Amino acid sequence: MENATLKLRGMSCASCARSVEDAIASVPGVNECSVNFGAEQATVDYDPRKTDLQTIQDAVDAAGYSAYPIQEQNLMAGEDDEEKRYRQQELQDLQQKVTVGGIIGAVLVIGSLPMMTGLDIPFIPTWLHNPWLQLVLTTPVQFWCGYSFYVNTWKAFKRHAATMDTLIALGTSAAYFYSLFATLFPGFFIAQGLMPDVYYETAAVVITLILLGRLFENRAKGQTSEAIRKLIGLQAKTARLIRNGREIDVPIEQVEIGDVVLVRPGEKIPVDGEVVNGTSTVDEAMVTGESIPVKKQPGDEVIGATINKTGSFKFRATRVGKDTVLAQIVQLVQQAQGSKAPIQRLADQVTGWFVPAVIAIAILTFILWYNFMGNVTLALITTVGVLIIACPCALGLATPTSVMVGTGKGAENGILIKGAESLEIAHQLQTIVLDKTGTITQGKPTVTDFLTVKGTANGNEIKLIQLAASVERNSEHPLAEAVVRYAESQQVPLADVKDFEAIAGSGVQGIVANRFVQIGTQRWMEELGIYTQELKSKKERLEYLGKTAVWLAVDGEIKGLIGIADAIKPTSTQAVKALQKLGLEVVMLTGDNRRTAESIAREVGITRVLAEVRPDQKAATVQKIQAEGKVVAMVGDGINDAPALAQADVGIAIGTGTDVAIAASDITLISGDLQGIVTAIQLSRATIRNIRQNLFFAFIYNIAGIPIAAGILFPIFGWLLNPIIAGAAMAFSSVSVVSNALRLRNFQPKV
Numbered sequence: 001m002e003n004a005t006l007k008l009r010g011m012s013c014a015s016c017a018r019s020v021e022d023a024i025a026s027v028p029g030v031n032e033c034s035v036n037f038g039a040e041q042a043t044v045d046y047d048p049r050k051t052d053l054q055t056i057q058d059a060v061d062a063a064g065y066s067a068y069p070i071q072e073q074n075l076m077a078g079e080d081d082e083e084k085r086y087r088q089q090e091l092q093d094l095q096q097k098v099t100v101g102g103i104i105g106a107v108l109v110i111g112s113l114p115m116m117t118g119l120d121i122p123f124i125p126t127w128l129h130n131p132w133l134q135l136v137l138t139t140p141v142q143f144w145c146g147y148s149f150y151v152n153t154w155k156a157f158k159r160h161a162a163t164m165d166t167l168i169a170l171g172t173s174a175a176y177f178y179s180l181f182a183t184l185f186p187g188f189f190i191a192q193g194l195m196p197d198v199y200y201e202t203a204a205v206v207i208t209l210i211l212l213g214r215l216f217e218n219r220a221k222g223q224t225s226e227a228i229r230k231l232i233g234l235q236a237k238t239a240r241l242i243r244n245g246r247e248i249d250v251p252i253e254q255v256e257i258g259d260v261v262l263v264r265p266g267e268k269i270p271v272d273g274e275v276v277n278g279t280s281t282v283d284e285a286m287v288t289g290e291s292i293p294v295k296k297q298p299g300d301e302v303i304g305a306t307i308n309k310t311g312s313f314k315f316r317a318t319r320v321g322k323d324t325v326l327a328q329i330v331q332l333v334q335q336a337q338g339s340k341a342p343i344q345r346l347a348d349q350v351t352g353w354f355v356p357a358v359i360a361i362a363i364l365t366f367i368l369w370y371n372f373m374g375n376v377t378l379a380l381i382t383t384v385g386v387l388i389i390a391c392p393c394a395l396g397l398a399t400p401t402s403v404m405v406g407t408g409k410g411a412e413n414g415i416l417i418k419g420a421e422s423l424e425i426a427h428q429l430q431t432i433v434l435d436k437t438g439t440i441t442q443g444k445p446t447v448t449d450f451l452t453v454k455g456t457a458n459g460n461e462i463k464l465i466q467l468a469a470s471v472e473r474n475s476e477h478p479l480a481e482a483v484v485r486y487a488e489s490q491q492v493p494l495a496d497v498k499d500f501e502a503i504a505g506s507g508v509q510g511i512v513a514n515r516f517v518q519i520g521t522q523r524w525m526e527e528l529g530i531y532t533q534e535l536k537s538k539k540e541r542l543e544y545l546g547k548t549a550v551w552l553a554v555d556g557e558i559k560g561l562i563g564i565a566d567a568i569k570p571t572s573t574q575a576v577k578a579l580q581k582l583g584l585e586v587v588m589l590t591g592d593n594r595r596t597a598e599s600i601a602r603e604v605g606i607t608r609v610l611a612e613v614r615p616d617q618k619a620a621t622v623q624k625i626q627a628e629g630k631v632v633a634m635v636g637d638g639i640n641d642a643p644a645l646a647q648a649d650v651g652i653a654i655g656t657g658t659d660v661a662i663a664a665s666d667i668t669l670i671s672g673d674l675q676g677i678v679t680a681i682q683l684s685r686a687t688i689r690n691i692r693q694n695l696f697f698a699f700i701y702n703i704a705g706i707p708i709a710a711g712i713l714f715p716i717f718g719w720l721l722n723p724i725i726a727g728a729a730m731a732f733s734s735v736s737v738v739s740n741a742l743r744l745r746n747f748q749p750k751v
Contacts, residue, residue: 001031004053006042008035009086010065012152012214016163019156023063027056036400042067064155094215097145101208104137108201131183131198138200142176146207162355168210170359171387176203178380197377202384216735234305235326239270242314259317263308271304271320278313282306284671329416329670358706362386365710378711385709389702398694401741406687409747414670415680422666425650426684428631432579432677433622433644435636436590436597439654439674440576440604441566443637445478447486448547449563451538464560465492467517468552471510474500479550480508482564483519507551518553525551525558535561546599573604575674580605582681585630589613589621589644618644635677652677679749686747694737701733 011017017037024033024042029050035042044056053069060067111128114121127133143150149172152165179198181188186196238249242260252270255261260276263269269282281293284306293309296302302315304324321327362383369379403420410417417423437443454460469487472480474497487494500510506527507520518528522539525532530553532539539549542563552560579586587608590597597611613621618634622644625632634641634648645651645666653668669676 001045002048004044005070006067007070008040008042008067012165019063019161020060020065023059024056027051027059094211098212098215101141101145104141105205105208108134108204112201134200135183138204141204141207167387171384172203172206175199175384213735236268236270255317255320257317257320260314262314264312267308269302269304269306271317272324273302273315273317275300275313275315280311280313281309283309382711389705389709398698398737399691401738402687402691405741405744409744410683413679415676416668418666422650423684423687426681427688429633431585431625431630431632433587433589433634435641436588438637439635440572441568445482445564445566447482448565452560453534467512468519470495470497470512471508471517475502475508479564516555522551532558543595546596571673571675575678576604578678619647622647682749690744694740
């Protein structure tokens with residue numbers, strides 16, 4: 001299966017999105033399709049052996065719309081020139097039509113005031129409400145400004161469907177052609193004792209109001225993609241390369257893997273890479289969310305688009321173009337903004353039958369009014385009002401606009417949300433399962449204690465550190481690296497080692513300065529017949545404190561005990577408390593021994609500990625928690641914990657800035673700060689709350705609006721029957737929904 005994202009054109013409402021979705025889904029070989037009206041995108045999973053993108057595009061064209069694939073290689077370029085021109089032209093066209101319609105509509109309304117009020121208004125000349133003049137003024141509004149409504153209605157008719165444009169075209173055409181008939185044949189009405197009233201202003205003003213609503217809507221929807229534009233804008237435009245001993249500035253697109261790049265203080269780092277020379281501090285807040293600059297030295301990785309602060313350094317480019325961390329973030333945010341939340345299915349189902357139902361209600365309204373009141377004018381305006389006010393545009397915008405703003409806001413806070421479904425499930429979470437190593441802790445063992453049998457007298461400790469670190473330097477074990485780093489921090493010189501040997505699961509040994517050195521577990525020491533009782537109580541104390549005890553023997557005798565611990569991240573305790581404050585159960589899951597795990601758990605405030613769980617058992621353990629009826633999130637490094645991340649309802653990967661572990665998780669925290677989990681859940685709850693508000697307003701608007709337009713309140717509020725009121729209300733509903741979604745841009749995490 002392959003996945004593609006298509007940019008769509010020609011959609012005007014939620015019903016259009018449904019039509020495009022049905023057209024794509026009907027193509028043989030398409031496995032799944034999701035159309036996002038707010039993002040104007042379609043995400044398609046298809047079998048390349050059965051179909052291709054061109055066939056899918058042809059199906060969209062046949063449905064009356066157009067589509068083209070969003071190319072991954074152009075990801076960091078933002079909107080291409082053609083797309084920008086199309087958007088600018090669309091906006092300019094709307095502005096022109098709204099201006100013309102607004103001016104003509106205002107003239108028509110003023111001219112119709114005597115008819116509407118039944119009064120003779122002196123300052124309005126009689127020729128201004130002449131039906132023939134109003135016909136001349138209204139016709140360009142009806143057929144030029146309203147041209148798109150007719151085109152889209154015809155497209156929908158050809159595929160036996162009806163959309164919002166169908167309602168607008170039917171409603172305004174009814175008002176226009178009724179007025180035209182009254183203008184051409186006034187005697188027909190007079191013969192029946194009726195006034196040949198015309199409603200040209202209704203058709204013109206309703207079309208103008210709908211277009212005005214779309215103009216505001218398009219501008220507001222453009223703001224929902226602000227996060228994408230901000231991210232793309234972060235990247236540097238040029239890079240300073242070192243080639244043949246010379247410094248040259250080149251566009252960022254020309255940087256290749258392996259190039260050596262020079263970065264000076266205050267400059268943006270152009271691409272991802274590894275420092276080869278120099279030291280500095282780098283502000284990575286724009287990508288990772290970490291506010292404190294990070295020290296960089298040879299061997300450290302740097303992220304493109306971050307800002308170099310203090311020193312100059314050179315780095316070798318390791319990722320360029322679409323492979324950089326920033327490009328992956330942009331791609332992920334785009335995918336999330338184009339995805340569909342489960343809560344949106346309700347709105348989709350409604351819009352599927354809504355338009356045909358409204359047309360049926362409008363016909364019934366006309367029949368009832370004409371039969372019971374015998375007034376064709378009232379029957380007409382109530383029918384037009386029903387058609388206009390019932391447009392389900394607000395329903396179609398309710399969910400995608402909130403999702404777009406929510407996922408974009410997440411990216412600004414260093415939280416990458418893979419899709420709308422993950423965003424929705426996150427607000428339902430009850431249990432957070434935290435992996436210990438690298439999640440709660442730094443994931444980098446550090447020597448905290450170096451205990452010897454004879455103490456520190458006569459430089460004994462320094463000598464033992466030298467012996468231990470010299471042997472451990474030959475090992476790749478993380479604990480060995482901790483011992484070597486400790487020796488370096490103490491400025492202890494290392495010696496050569498002979499006959500080095502690593503015994504799997506036990507320890508290492510070798511000869512240093514004619515001394516036979518062995519470093520490893522207590523069990524191994526006892527198997528070798530080495531007496532360990534002298535330091536047993538100290539070993540138990542270390543383990544009680546959550547530290548790993550490593551034994552050091554020289555020439556067959558125990559000489560020391562090394563305490564190694566994985567330090568807790570500074571924000572872990574605060575994050576755990578914040579999660580518990582949100583009403584969530586926090587569980588620690590680790591393969592470490594129970595004593596160490598419980599010590600760490602006590603320190604951060606976790607009461608439920610699942611220790612000594614092998615990596616292949618973690619997924620089953622998460623499944624057991626789910627069997628308790630809990631909605632579970634698993635938090636891990638995204639690679640070693642991949643099965644558990646996949647099993648959980650929501651998988652949250654702790655990234656490091658250079659490895660975002662996108663494939664393994666539903667949500668990725670670019671920084672290693674657990675506070676990001678709290679922010680992600682708060683953002684999820686805020687977004688779902690926003691979506692529910694939007695859906696409530698959209699549903700209430702339609703449920704209340706249709707009967708009002710049909711005349712249920714006529715005896716009290718007869719003026720509400722005016723289709724102009726219906727048009728204004730419909731336009732306002734769509735704009736209000738988008739505006740409410742944009743409030744999410746003000747989201748701030750609560751610590």
